[in-house]
Amino acid sequence: LKKEDVGGMLIENSKDPKKFRKEKLEPRSDGTLCLNNRSWLPCYRDLRALIMHESHKLKYSIHPGSDKMYQDLKQLYWWPNMKADIATYVNKSLTYLRVKDEHQKPSGLLVQPEIPQWKWDxxxxxxxxxxxxxxxxxxxxxxxxxxxxxxxxxxxxxxxxxxxxxxxxxxxxxxxxxxxxxxxxxxxxxxxxxxxxxxxxxxxxxxxxxxxxxxxxxxxxxxxxxxxxxx
Structure with missing residues (x-):
């Protein structure tokens, strides 16, 4: 485990945010580790970013806000500072989309939309x-x-x-x-x-x-x- 993962096993106490409880990662039969039945995502390459990216474009999400995305992801996954990471990811994504839109506004002739990648997208x-x-x-x-x-x-x-x-x-x-x-x-x-x-x-x-x-x-x-x- 990396240092940030070990330190992140101190979980906030919902009744007293100033107090922490220490949780232990439990192994599953397939070798993966989980915390309270949620899969632990290690800090390995772009794994966490990939999971956030896939969640951000799910068919019922419409680019969800960070709170909604966190509530969805925490049902399945856990990693240290998860909520803060998701908030940072969503903010960067929205900033990128706004900048991209501003630079792609047509001037004069109409611009043909890109070819879709998936049906009904x-x-x-x-x-x-x-x-x-x-x-x-x-x-x-x-x-x-x-x-x-x-x-x-x-x-x-x-x-x-x-x-x-x-x-x-x-x-x-x-x-x-x-x-x-x-x-x-x-x-x-x-x-x-x-x-x-x-x-x-x-x-x-x-x-x-x-x-x-x-x-x-x-x-x-x-x-x-x-x-x-x-x-």
Whole structure:
């Protein structure tokens, strides 16, 4: 064990933070060490950074804040100064994303978004409006397209549906069947984009830096899907 790991076995007492109790790492049958049934991650190369990176991009995390990420990781892992390390990692990640976004803003011609790496990580959405009203009162189709596979959802809605109602529909029909996306490209309706993200965050109980998930550039994917639908 490295010096920092040995020293880190002094665990804070929840009833009296000034007092510490000493915990012992216990071996599992597979040879790994654990503390209170949580796998101990040694300070070995980039192991801890890798675990934090994978947790940060999990399909239901949407780049979680450090507290949320710590609560998730501590169910499975333990290492000394774990909470502080996670807070530092998240802060650096958010700073990087903001700087990256500022330097990638297009000037003049539209910039094509990068090709997605995984299905339903990157989607586009648009609306087909002013349709004949159905017997159920629907007069709009909400078109949501996966940019990688080009598969799509066509959700019947009303043009005057509230943002909360649309958010719940999106969670039910898209998120539960696929995943929370890394980015959403809105081909139009920029005001809707802003309001939708706020309602989406509220429904998930998360805070999200808009610059990490919103792109004003469009690849026209949902527009082409709409044209196919109309044809």
């Amino acid at each position: 990157n989607i586009t959405m648009n609306f087909v409006t002013k349709l004949p009203r159905t017997s159920s009162g629907y007069d709009t189709i909400w078109v949501i397209v996966d940019r990688l596979t080009k598969s799509a959802h066509f959700l019947p809605v009303r043009e005057d549906d509230s943002m909360d109602k649309l958010t719940k529909l999106y969670l039910k029909e898209v998120v539960t069947k696929h995943r929370i996306p890394v980015s959403i490209i809105f081909d139009r309706f920029l005001r809707f984009a802003s309001n939708f993200w706020r309602a989406f965050q509220k429904a998930l109980g998360t805070r999200l830096d808009m610059s990490t998930a919103y792109h004003s550039e469009s690849d026209g994917q949902s527009e082409r899907t709409i044209q196919t639908l109309e044809d």
